[in-house]
Amino acid sequence: MAAAALREQLNALLSSMFSQGLVDEQFQQLQMLQDEGGTPGFVAEVVTLFSDDAERIIAEIATLLEQPIVNFDKVDAFVHQLKGSSASVGAQKVKFTCMQFRQFCQEKSRDGCLMALAVVRNDFYDLRNKFQTMLQLEQQIQAYDPKQQ
Amino acid sequence: MAPAEEAGGEFPVGMKVLVVDDDPTCLAVLKRMLLECRYDATTCSQATRALTMLRENRRGFDVIISDVHMPDMDGFRLLELVGLEMDLPVIMMSADSRTDIVMKGIKHGACDYLIKPVRMEELKNIWQHVLRKKFNENKEHEHSGSLDDTDRTRPTNNDNEYASSVNDGADGSWKSQKKKRDKDEDDGELESGDPSTSKKPRVVWSVELHQQFVNAVNHLGIDKAVPKKILELMNVPGLTRENVASHLQKFRLYLKRIAQHHAGIANPFCPPGSSPKIGSLGGLDLQALAASGQIPPQALAALQDELLGRPTNSLVLPGRDQSALRLAAVKGNKPHGEREIAFGQPIYKCQSNAYAAFPQSSPTVGGIPPFSAWSNNKLGMADSTGTLGSMSNSQNSNIVLHELQQQPDAMLSGNLHSLDVKPSGIVMPSQSLNTFSASEGLSPNQNPLMLPSQSSGLLAAMPPSMKHEPVLATSQHSSSLLGGIDLVNQASTSQPLISTHGGNLPGLVNRNSNVVPSQGISTFQMANNPYLVSQNSVGVGSKQPHGVLKTENSDSLSRSYGYIGGGAPLMDSGLLSSQSKNTQFGLLQNQDDLTGSWSLLQNIDSYGNTIGLSHPGSSSSSFQSSNVPLGKFPDQGRGKNHGFVGKGSCIPSRFTVDEIESPNSLSHSIGSSGDIMSPDVFGFSGQM
Numbered sequence: 090m091a092a093a094a095l096r097e098q099l100n101a102l103l104s105s106m107f108s109q110g111l112v113d114e115q116f117q118q119l120q121m122l123q124d125e126g127g128t129p130g131f132v133a134e135v136v137t138l139f140s141d142d143a144e145r146i147i148a149e150i151a152t153l154l155e156q157p158i159v160n161f162d163k164v165d166a167f168v169h170q171l172k173g174s175s176a177s178v179g180a181q182k183v184k185f186t187c188m189q190f191r192q193f194c195q196e197k198s199r200d201g202c203l204m205a206l207a208v209v210r211n212d213f214y215d216l217r218n219k220f221q222t223m224l225q226l227e228q229q230i231q232a233y234d235p236k237q238q
Numbered sequence: 239m240a241p242a243e244e245a246g247g248e249f250p251v252g253m254k255v256l257v258v259d260d261d262p263t264c265l266a267v268l269k270r271m272l273l274e275c276r277y278d279a280t281t282c283s284q285a286t287r288a289l290t291m292l293r294e295n296r297r298g299f300d301v302i303i304s305d306v307h308m309p310d311m312d313g314f315r316l317l318e319l320v321g322l323e324m325d326l327p328v329i330m331m332s333a334d335s336r337t338d339i340v341m342k343g344i345k346h347g348a349c350d351y352l353i354k355p356v357r358m359e360e361l362k363n364i365w366q367h368v369l370r371k372k373f374n375e376n377k378e379h380e381h382s383g384s385l386d387d388t389d390r391t392r393p394t395n396n397d398n399e400y401a402s403s404v405n406d407g408a409d410g411s412w413k414s415q416k417k418k419r420d421k422d423e424d425d426g427e428l429e430s431g432d433p434s435t436s437k438k439p440r441v442v443w444s445v446e447l448h449q450q451f452v453n454a455v456n457h458l459g460i461d462k463a464v465p466k467k468i469l470e471l472m473n474v475p476g477l478t479r480e481n482v483a484s485h486l487q488k489f490r491l492y493l494k495r496i497a498q499h500h501a502g503i504a505n506p507f508c509p510p511g512s513s514p515k516i517g518s519l520g521g522l523d524l525q526a527l528a529a530s531g532q533i534p535p536q537a538l539a540a541l542q543d544e545l546l547g548r549p550t551n552s553l554v555l556p557g558r559d560q561s562a563l564r565l566a567a568v569k570g571n572k573p574h575g576e577r578e579i580a581f582g583q584p585i586y587k588c589q590s591n592a593y594a595a596f597p598q599s600s601p602t603v604g605g606i607p608p609f610s611a612w613s614n615n616k617l618g619m620a621d622s623t624g625t626l627g628s629m630s631n632s633q634n635s636n637i638v639l640h641e642l643q644q645q646p647d648a649m650l651s652g653n654l655h656s657l658d659v660k661p662s663g664i665v666m667p668s669q670s671l672n673t674f675s676a677s678e679g680l681s682p683n684q685n686p687l688m689l690p691s692q693s694s695g696l697l698a699a700m701p702p703s704m705k706h707e708p709v710l711a712t713s714q715h716s717s718s719l720l721g722g723i724d725l726v727n728q729a730s731t732s733q734p735l736i737s738t739h740g741g742n743l744p745g746l747v748n749r750n751s752n753v754v755p756s757q758g759i760s761t762f763q764m765a766n767n768p769y770l771v772s773q774n775s776v777g778v779g780s781k782q783p784h785g786v787l788k789t790e791n792s793d794s795l796s797r798s799y800g801y802i803g804g805g806a807p808l809m810d811s812g813l814l815s816s817q818s819k820n821t822q823f824g825l826l827q828n829q830d831d832l833t834g835s836w837s838l839l840q841n842i843d844s845y846g847n848t849i850g851l852s853h854p855g856s857s858s859s860s861f862q863s864s865n866v867p868l869g870k871f872p873d874q875g876r877g878k879n880h881g882f883v884g885k886g887s888c889i890p891s892r893f894t895v896d897e898i899e900s901p902n903s904l905s906h907s908i909g910s911s912g913d914i915m916s917p918d919v920f921g922f923s924g925q926m
Contacts, residue, residue, distance in 0.1 A: 115355040115357075118271075118357065118358060119267065119270075122270050122271065122274055122358075126270070126273075126274050128270065131270055134266060135263060135266050135267055135270075138262045138263045138266055139263040142261065142262055142263055166307065169307060169333060169334065170260075170261060170307070172333045173261050173264060173305070173307075173332070173333035173354050174261050174263040174264060176333050176354045176355040177261065177263045177264040177267045177268075177354055177355050177356075178263050178267065178355075179355065
């Protein structure tokens with residue numbers, strides 16, 4: 090059944106996300122809240138919020154780092170925000186990257202920050218893609234069997 | 239509300255939780271989790287809006303969960319304010335798990351500190367904080383309530399009781415009374431109602447009424463002030479001895495707390511005798527503040543001395559007058575209702591503003607330099623761990639910044655954001671409570687907090703102008719010396735700290751020179767407010783640049799003090815603006831003798847420690863030092879509730895001493911100026 094195949098695909102995706110450390114048990118908790126709590130769109134909602142927010146923060150950081158004189162405190166504040174968001178959603182890798190990023194901020198190293206920003210951006214985009222795939226799969230599966238999920 | 243009732247019922251199901259966080263992801267996740275726990279969750283992404291919601295509906299929520307880093311207001315300040323004004327349990331949360339930040343949160347009076355990501359298990363337990371708080375309050379209330387009832391039979395007990403740190407009792411009664419009072423907003427309404435302990439009709443201690451009260455106490459002398467005589471002197475129809483007794487109790491606590499603040503702040507300056515009680519000022523939550531009555535007069539004196547005498551000390555509270563302090567403390571413990579004299583609250587509020595102004599001031603201001611840091615907060619008065627300020631969610635400790643006087647401009651102009659200083663009830667108990675004549679020390683510039691002629695007693699701190707509800711959640715930071723002046727409330731911006739100039743606001747001596755947390759810090763008058771020395775500590779401005787006192791973002795002052803302005807933007811009015819410079823919260827001004835003026839304010843960090851205000855010497859330093867971090871004084875580690883808070887319950891950081899994030903910063907600000915107090919200065923020395 091197509092639904093089964095989709096399910097399998099989804100499971101494989103999730104499984105790889107976990108094993109690669111992209112997401113952690115916090116994300117699992119969110120999934121559980123959705124499944125057991127009977128709120129189907131919950132994970133989608135949270136993931137979307139996170140994605141939008143992270144996008145914005147990354148853009149802000151990029152702007153700050155482009156300034157002739159970098160305000161590292163502000164950068165740090167943004168990174169901290171991103172860290173909080175990613176932690177709340179369970180985006181583990183992004184969270185860790187943020188932690189490293191903060192180090193560079195403390196050191197007031199523009200180069201270090203730029204590098205960390207690149208890594209964060211990368212990790213975030215990667216995760217966002219996977220989230221999008223996950224949501225799509227879920228929607229498709231739902232289409233097959235609305236009761237499920 | 240008896241815990242039993244709640245426990246027996248469906249509690250904690252349906253417990254009303256307010257979540258404040260600028261991160262939408264986290265808000266969504268938390269909300270879902272809270273719903274899963276069967277709580278009633280409300281989310282809010284702006285702290286200022288949350289505060290408004292809370293003010294409009296105090297009983298609408300049982301517990302608050304707030305993020306630490308928010309764009310519009312520092313989480314600690316919100317904490318202080320909430321603690322001061324509403325006395326609700328506040329749980330802090332952050333992705334930042336650094337111990338010093340966590341400590342800061344606790345010092346500011348947070349019931350708990352959660353690290354993101356917050357797990358369900360942790361949320362499931364938050365109801366315990368609510369229950370615990372209620373339980374403590376009830377206990378207190380009954381304790382104090384029974385006191386009231388038995389007042390007749392033991393008229394002289396009051397003094398004794400208050401003399402000792404009856405924090406618990408005071409807190410309880412304060413809290414419960416405060417809560418009750420919240421419900422009853424009529425100004426000056428006296429209800430001689432049934433004598434039942436907990437359901438006594440609450441008398442609303444308006445500014446005028448409080449002023450009369452303070453006058454009476456001054457007249458009698460704090461040590462000799464017994465309810466019966468006070469009642470006679472006041473000659474207010476409808477007022478019962480019990481009303482007076484309970485009010486007196488609070489006032490004493492307030493004074494004590496202020497004293498402690500001073501002591502704490504004045505640590506270095508004040509005689510080593512200061513007892514550590516002040517420590518409780520730090521971060522004590524409102525409850526604690528209520529309990530704070532512990533500020534030993536010496537602390538107050540010390541604080542005052544510090545404030546007054548030492549330019550370097552930022553908030554020296556001329557705590558000379560112990561009794562005044564006590565009175566202030568008593569009063570300051572909990573901000574009474576909106577208009578009520580928030581003893582400490584206004585201070586907080588003001589402080590922050592006032593201090594904000596300081597930043598520019600040179601440290602000479604009696605150590606107010608740290609205030610500059612506070613400048614963020616309107617020092618209206620003095621105030622969330624940071625917190626002696628703060629309000630809170632602080633109170634704003636009314637650390638009167640004498641020092642501020644000197645720099646009035648600096649301080650006031652600063653952004654005193656709402657001084658979170660909780661009205662620590664800084665009472666400037668100058669030697670004879672009466673001495674607070676306006677002419678005393680308080681320089682004209684003095685604190686804006688001074689209630690302009692409102693004087694109705696220190697309570698006035700809450701001058702009607704303060705319109706809003708006393709932001710100074712007295713509970714928390716009561717650092718505000720405004721004996722109960724709800725400067726904090728005022729912070730809501732509208733109220734400029736009404737500094738009573740010259741007026742004899744007994745008790746509310748807003749000496750905050752710095753604190754200008756306009757809101758309400760109506761600084762106590764500079765002059766005779768024997769009790770209310772709004773010492774809003776300076777600078778409680780939370781937003782201050784970190785340099786100053788610093789503790790984490792907002793200087794403790796601001797934080798602690800509840801925010802004089804009522805939130806960052808809130809504050810401004812009043813204290814800062816009005817008085818401008820002198821926020822000195824009343825107390826500060828009198829350097830020489832402020833018997834009472836405690837300039838504590840301010841610095842009383844949420845921990846209740848008056849930061850910076852250490853009044854050198856003169857007062858008997860009951861301040862025990864250390865806890866008076868009025869503003870945001872570097873957390874010397876004290877972090878605890880100094881004195882006032884005592885209770886152990888979440889102490890709104892009013893007195894909490896803000897931890898100094900960069901140890902240097904604060905100390906620099908404080909210490910760098912030379913005066914500022916090195917951790918000792920704050921009186922914490924040791925005590926904390």
